[in-house]
Amino acid sequence: MTPVIKKFPVDLHIRVGYGTAFLLLLISFLLTLYANSELLKQARLVDRSNKIIIQMEGMLSSLKDAESSVRGYLLIRDQRFLKPYDDSKHITDSLFNALQGQTFVDTAIRNDLGILRKLIEKDYQIASLSIYNAAQQQELSDDQKEKSFVREEVMGHIRTLVKRMQDIEQARLRSRLDEMTTRYRVLNAIILLSLAVSVSLAAYGFITYSRENKARRIADEKVADYQQKLKQQIAELDTANKALIQMRSIEKFASTGRIARTIAHEVRNPLTNINLAVDQLKIEIDGNTQYGEMLDLISRNSIRINQLITDLLNSTKFTELVYKRISINRLLDETLELAKDRITLNNITVIKYYSDDICDIAVDVERIKIAFLNLIVNAIEAMEPGNGILQLRTASRDNKCFVTITDNGPGIDTDSQSRIFEPYFTTKTKGTGLGLTNTQNIILNHNGHISMDSAKDKGTTFIISLDFA
Structure with a gap:
């Protein structure tokens, strides 16, 4: 009973320990998942900022190449110098479109990109006009020199605008990198803390289980001993x-x-x-x-009265016995031979459960046969002819020889069982009521013991114990 009572608090401690550890691990997993998603988000933003900065740098470099190409052409008037200029247009358009895609939701940058677009277009218009005029004239005119100054001014505005946009993205990049670093540290702290708490709770659960299990085992041993x-x-x-x-x-x-x-x-x-x-x-x-x-x-x-008194005296007095060593199995077989006619007449089935290695007993053979014969005859008379089953069993237990005689008759009611060995008591219509009294007298004379176990409609069993020789 004690182990059963102690089991509940032990299981509760273990469940609380492991349950809390599991809950913390689950929370840690969810926080880690959230932090990872935020890190991925910041990483995408950082990547976008890097791309914007690089694309702006590339676009500015392309414009510089175009400017150098135009200057070279104006000085030397060689068409080969215009190739970088033509390529820069395509490169600039491609980079500008990419920037628009990167800054689709960024209002401030998009406004600056609109201004930048106009400045770039103006720059290319001036450059195209300068190339056209140069193609018509051999030397630079004052107008061309003036337009060159205007173009340099436009390029200055473009550089300033690109620089401002790059500074904005650089500031954002630093902020996002700082936020990523902070989130990464927080994530590591959460993981380490949850891992430490989980390990502590798991250790607590294990230690509690070991301690309580030891106490329960000791209690179980005490209960088993009790x-x-x-x-x-x-x-x-x-x-x-x-x-x-x-x-x-x-x-x-x-x-x-x-x-x-x-x-x-x-x-x-x-x-x-x-x-x-x-x-x-x-x-x-x-x-x-x-x-x-x-x-x-x-x-x-x-x-008749004198004979009844003589029978009563004979059945209730201790007599001198003539002991002889004999096998109990053989003794039962010889007794069955004496009741052979009754067994055949009533068509009784006899089943023997003899122990093969049982020792001999020392008894007065003739008187013991009378005792066993009384029990066998009573069993035969109690059973229904044609359906009777008589079982005889021998066994060795506690240094004694046990004989069991069982029938499948109607059994004996509880009131009669307490009087079954009394003189002149009988449940049969014919009989003196001295047979079982005499049987008990013979068994007791041999320092043996006889008992009965019976139930209504379940048959009767007589158990006799005798000393070995």
Whole structure:
């Protein structure tokens, strides 16, 4: 009972420890998942900022290449110098479109990109016009020189605008890198903290389980020890109870013998006087048939009374025994042979469960046969002819020889069981009621014990224990 009671708080501690650890790990996992998603988001933003800065740098470099290409052409008037200029247009357009895609939701940058677009277009218009004018004239005119100054001014605005946009993205990049670093540190702190707490709780659960399990194991051992002691005490009480029952049976048997001897003495004295008076009356009324028959009736009943008293005395007194060593299995077989006619007549099935390695017993063979025969005959008479099953079993236990005789008859009711060995008590319509009394007398004379186990409609079993030789 103690282990069962202690089990609940132990299991509760373990469940709380491991449950809390699991919950913290789950929370840590969710926080890690959220932090990772935020890190990925910041990483995308950082990547976008880097791309914007690089694309702006590339666009500015392309414009510088275009400017150098135009200057070279204006000075040398060689068409080959215009190739970088033509390529820069495509490069600038491609980079500008990419920047528009990168800054789709960025209003401030998009406004600057709009201004930048106009400045770039103006720059290319001036450059195209300068190239056209140069193609028509061999030397630079004052107008071309003026437009060159204007173009340089436009390029200055473009550089300023690009620089401002790059500074904005650089500031954003630094902010996002700082935020990524902070989030990464927080994430690591969360992971380490949750791992430490989880390990601590797991260790707490394990230590608690080990400690409580040890206490429970000790309690279980104590309970098992108490149970073993209780079983031993029950076995000792059962043995003492059986000894007490046997002692009471012997005392009851001895008391019955004393009462029987007293009754025999008190009855036989007047019975002897009656017999003497009857004999005297027979002499005096010699030849009177009517009175002679009446005196014969008195004489026959007197003899019957005397025989009943003799049987009672014989069944309740200790007699001298002639011991002989014999196998219990052989003894039962010889007894069955004496009841063979009854067994055949009633079509009884006999089943033997003999122990092969059982030792011999030392008994008065003829008297023990009488005891076993009484039990076998009673069993045969109790069973229904044609359906009876008689079982005989021998076994060795506790240094004693046990014989069990079982029938499948109607059984004996509870009230009759307590009186079954009493003289003149019988449940049969015919019988003196001295058979089981005599059987008990024989078993007790051999320092043995006889008991009965029966239930209504479930048959009857007699158990006899005898000492080995």
